[in-house]
Amino acid sequence: MALTDRDTLPDVLKPTHYDVSLFDLELGGSWAYKGTVKIEATVAKPTKEIVLNTNDISVGEVEVKAADGLIKLALIRSSYSARASGVSFDKKSERSTLSFDKDITNGQVLLKIDFVATMNDAMVGFYRSKYTSAVTPPSDTPIEGGFHYMLSTQFQACDARRAFPCFDEPNLKATFDFEIEIPTGLVAMSNMPVKSERESSKPGLKVVSFDRTPVMSTYLLAWAVGDFEYVEAHTQRKYNGINIPVRVYTTRGLKEQARYALECASRTVDYFSELFGIDYPLPKSDLMAVHEFAAGAMENWGLVMYRTTSVLFDEGSSDSSYKNYIAYVIAHELAHQWFGNLVTMDWWNELWLNEGFATWVGWLAVDHFYPEWNVWSQFVAESLQEAFRLDSLRASHPIEVPVRNALEVDQIFDDISYRKGSSIIRMLSSHLGQETFIRGVSNYLKAHAYGNAKTDDLWSALSEASKQDVHAFMNPWVRIIGFPVLTITEEPRQISVRQSRFLASGDVKPEEDETVWWIPLNINNTAPRALTTKFEVVRDVDDASYKLNKDQCGFYRTNYPPHHLEKLGQSLHLFSNEDKIGLIGDAAALAVSGEGTTASLLGLLEGFTGESSYRVWSQIAFSLAHLRSVFSSNEVIATGLREFTLKLVTPSAEKIGWTFSPDENYLTGQLRRLLISVAGNAGHKGTITDAKRIFQLWASGDPNAIHANLRSVVFALNISEGGRDEFDKVKDAYRKTESADGKEICLTSLGRTKDPVLVNEYLDLIFSDEVAVQDMHSGAVSLTGSPKVRHLLWEYMKNNWKRVSARLSSNNVVFERFVRLSLARLADEGLASEIRAFFADKDTGAYDRALVIVSDSIHTDARYKTRDEASLLEWLQVHGYA
Template sequence: MASKDREILPDVFIPVHYDVSLFDLQLSGSWGYNGIVKVNGRVTRPTKEIVLNSKEIDVKKVEVYGEDGTKLFEASNITYDRTSERVAFQFPAEIAPSDILLSVQFTGIMNNAMAGFYRSKYKPIVEPAADTPKEGDFHYMLSTQFESCDARRAFPCFDEPNLKSTFDFEIEIPSGQIALSNMPIKDERAGRNPGLKVVSFERTPVMSTYLLAWAVGDFEYVEAMTQRKYQGKSIPVRVYTTRGLKEQAQFALECAHRTVDYFSEIFEIEYPLPKADLLAVHEFAMGAMENWGLVTYRTTAVLFEEGKSDTRYKNRIAYVVAHELAHQWFGNLVTMEWWNELWLNEGFATWVGWLAVDHFYPEWNIWSQFVAEGVQQAFQLDSLRASHPIEVPVRNALEVDQIFDHISYLKGSSVIRMLSDHLGREIFLRGVAAYLKAHAYGNATTNDLWSALSKASNQDVTSFMDPWIRKIGFPVLTVTEEPGQINIRQNRFLSTGDAKPEEDETIWWIPLGIKSNPDFTDNTHTGALVSRSDIVSGVTQDSFYKINMNLSGFYRTNYPAHRLTKLGQSLNLLSTEDKIGLIGDAAALAVSGNGSTTALLSLLRSFKEENNYLVWSQISTSIANLRSVFAQNDLVSSGLRKFTLELVSPAAEKIGWEFMLEDDYLTVQLRKLLIGMACHAGHRDIIAEASRRFSLWATAKDKSAVHTNLRSVIFGAVVSEGSDQEYKFVKEEYLKTDSVDGKEICLGALGRTKNADLVRDYLDFVFSDKVAIQDIHNGAVSLASNSSSRHLLWEYMKAHWDMVESRLSTNNVVFERFVRMGLSKFADHAIEADISAFFQNKDTSAYDRALVIVADSIRTNVHYKARDEGLVLEWLQSYGYA
């Protein structure tokens, strides 16, 4: 998209450096503050007006000074455009092209919207410093969240990613509090009043406004030094928390300092700042934010307490820490030129985050996890008409919040993995390093990355990657067999299976990765499909073959029915990634009508002996979708439950309840998954044991009866199967738990209730001030996944919309996520029509893309249900399940 097609600030003033000073912070009540921002820059042509970005800021006075420090003008008029989030300063005479200093005095608000400069409430676990902000029952910390367009909420600025500048920052705070920013502290001095101090920080490198950050609170930290030397000395890496939590940051610290060294090595550029801080923030809309030198995290993405936290969170922390530290180079050092190339930041950081975790924890089988979670989620969204290209046109930056989604992150990282596998990882990383060196401290485009990779690999990367980035959707490869050869054809894959000719014009470059030797000797066909269809010779219908080895390519494969059966009988010849891909493809093709649900069910029966957690994870996901779509047909629903019970029971009974010291991470996760699947399918003995353990725990007879790693399973089972009493116990646990992951686990379990009165109580609770806004979408996900209760969520939303909107509209990211996740699971045309009618006369600008996804998802489910419901029932009856 050319710059002329974007709604950007007038280019009459180009900023070079900011001095930002904040003072008079009101740490309760109004939560206001005063500030002065001084911007050095150049006026490029004669002008009587300078326009900046500003939101929820009240500008008091504006002055312009010449290069020699002489005051030239004071603004004669200040006007606001609330819609475009701009403020314009008009001056009494023209400012000539020259270097000037623009000085703006303003007031702002430390909001509670998790955007801009905001406050987070929490209940401390130890006595905080006496001057820690407090209001009512809660203490507060302060921090910032500026990506994508919220630096303007903290101070007036030129809030566009290519308008890079350096920053000096200072803030006046209570003497007992700690202030952090991107750079180390330069100086502390007495404040304007007793009990206050002014903390100033070293000047930042050239960077975008969205990467500026600061925080104030009753902080403490754990620290480690990098093993590598940077300009002759190690760099301090710290994880900051509010007082009393720092020991829970040890695992994140271990990950962080090693990851800084690892990325310095593979990117061939040393970490560019003198320190690396990570900060746990109590209220946080996203998972984390890559502010340069001061990365902020949701608590569950950075804190872990041995013996109290689910080990799954270790996996999450290692990845999120790596993802955000990757951004210190890929995004911060080199920044996308405009928001349409958001994927350059997020797709790459996602892939290289997994790469780092695999490097440090190879026993976790990370790339199989990526295929099961990342690739499959990307497929799901990208199979909808409501999807968008990886590189999506963004006319107005205020649109960008809705493309922080599975396309930018997960499809982006999936196609990077595909390209890396094709070029070879060493060559790929060599090209990435060249790209970073060429554009350090500047902005770059997708084509700049392709050029660097083309030069490193001596291949025309642009030509074969361009459709993957700039075209919507992905292909399905349909296979037909003939003697001595197979025929393959590519077409756009849609979950509704009805791509129109104009939707199916893209010809993708598709790496085939065909494995055709059962002994797994060197017999891989590494060619690519570069036309609509082709013939692959040497692969016969009588022999074993598997296309898209390890699911390296981002496409589905549609085999003939008998070949799918054969592959189900040859599981010993398949990698974990292959098995995951086989199940995922069969499930998706059943939905679209390219395959059948009966073929999927027959394939799933082949996996009774499976013992890999990640394969079972894909099985669980596929079955959950089947049970969700066909939930309203009692015969089919009952039959699928019996099918699931027969499939999972042997594995669940074999793995048992007891954790052993020698259990590795994947075994721990497998036990939790299998027990959960068995409970959900109605395994009476396992449900009874879950209830027994819960009773011992709830009555305090044996608090160890509910293992840390089984809280989500046991709580969910007893809430789903039990009475008001179990529900109330888990609700009380939510309110009093001091486990960092406890609230997420309890909230998810509470949403499993089938009792309509308790569902309504749950929703009242979720939207009360007892639940943080950041967690509300977890409630939506839990209820939406519960086929017994999801309609009650929609009825509640309609009946209480003013309250729902008021609670969520302060943060568009949370609002969009709630709408999308809460309403996408229905399989009923009437509900789709009801949703459309309900939102018709409402301002849906914060979540309009979500509503398109919801409508598309429901239509997909409706078509699938209508087409396959009878066939599924026949199959279930023929095998004695119904």
């Protein structure tokens, strides 16, 4: 996107330093606060106006001075509410224009603005989070409505402007001084270490000041205030002669749950310093657990904010799967300290530069620390497949998506920026070689440190490091929507490979199929080669066992002839877990598009009866769950698929059993949980009986009756198979548990109920103040796992839209996620029309892309159901399942 296509602030003034001071915080009631921001800036040409960003801020006194301290312009007194002529506010663009009666001349100026704003409850800007304290907090701790509160910030993408007036664009970097007046008994945190604390002139208050930050974008500034405590470690490496302190902060009473995160964080800082060849640049690394947080985490430089489930782990009571998640999220955010913070994308269209890279290198770090977790097969089963699913829709977008106005960016924090972005980075790293790739990345970071960069800058650094034309390889991958499927035809000792765009709907138009992607073929037992044309013949191929896309490193689907797919299914022992996951994912996707069949998919899956890999089973489970969802309205097919699932899973589920051994590895434990879940949901009587027995022991007062790793499946099966009694017991556990993952497990388990009365009661809970806004989508989406009650969620949304939208509308990211995930699995064209009609008169600006994705997804599944229903029924009957 050209600079002229961006709706950006006027370029007459460039900030170089901010001095932000906040005071008179009302900790309750209005939750208002006052502030003063002093902005040092360079004026490029004479102007009578200064335009900067504000949102929900009352601008008070404004003053401009020359750098030498002489007053250049008189004070302008105005207020947001009075709409005085000196200050005008445009709500749509979130900009305030400061007008002066004579020119501000070229050179250095100091702009001083007094303002009033609010600590909102929308999880954006400077906001408040409610929580129930684990211990009795100091009397200074804010309390209202029976909840205690902590204060923190979330500025990405465009919400620094909610906290203080600023030039809120990523390439307008500056340094920051920050101070805040708070009650004496509370703790304040910011990006840098505390510089000083002094008594305020007001009783019971103190002013906490922090050291100056490096040059950085406004969205990376952060602070927090609350009743905090911490656990601390130090890096093993020395930085400027010292071992850097690494701390994880929590509200009081929770710090012991932060020790695992601390272990991960301290060694990850050292790992990335070594990997990039650039020392971590700040004097501290703090992590903060925030009770209400819309995303998983936020990479603020030196003060990373995390949702509690992303950073807290209670040894002995937490599900071990959260260790995997926490390790990854911490690595992802700490990778941003270099890739995003030290070097920042020039504009939001290149968001993927930050997020795609941090996703890939985050998994690289986890693999380094926990090789036994086999995380690259996890990446293929989760990140790669999820990216495929979104990118196979017409509603997708290019990785590097045009963003004219920064306010559009919220809806591209999605699987394309994160997961497709990381997938093509993995593809490129595999092709160039990881050592070469990292060397190019290091050179890129060093060349653009403390500045901004573009995608082409990364390609140039990688081209220089590899002596290959990375621009030519990668430009179509980042700038054009979609991805290819390679269709294979066979002749003796050779295959023909044709690339074409893949759409899940199977109806690609000629004008949608003009891209020629660079595609590394990676055929087993052949020399490396890439497809750079629409069609190519590959000779000297072993007809019996050839397989493309080794370890599923390439971002493409492969469509084999049916007889060859059957051969591969009989030779699974030859392939890696990544290869197996790729075979299943490709076969399932091609069945949906019509380029393959559901019969071929089921025939392939029959070969996995003895599979022992958790990661492979996760892909099998997903594919079967999707089939059962799409064809759920046909009772005969639904019964047949249930019988197919039972036959496939029973041997493995019965073999692994319920008992955890003390020396059992992580993946075995996760496989046990998955197999029990799949078997139970398919109606395996022994599994359901055992789940009920264990649940009753727990409900009768034995807190250790259910192993921590099996709580989710035992709760879910009992809620699904039970009624009021089971529902109430899990709801009570939700209200009482102090572990972050425990609350999440209880909430999502409750969503497995099939009782219409309990479904509505559950939704009333979801949309009450008792459930944090950040958890609403995951709670509601859990209902979509049951085809019998999926429609009840839609009915509830229609009948209670005023209430639903009121709870969600404060945060666009949460609102978009809720709409997209709640409705996309309905698989009924009639409902798609109903959804379109319902939203026709609504303001859908926060989630309009989500509605397009919902429509596209429903259309795709409905088309699939209509096309394959008869042939699937026939296959199930012929093979004795129906």
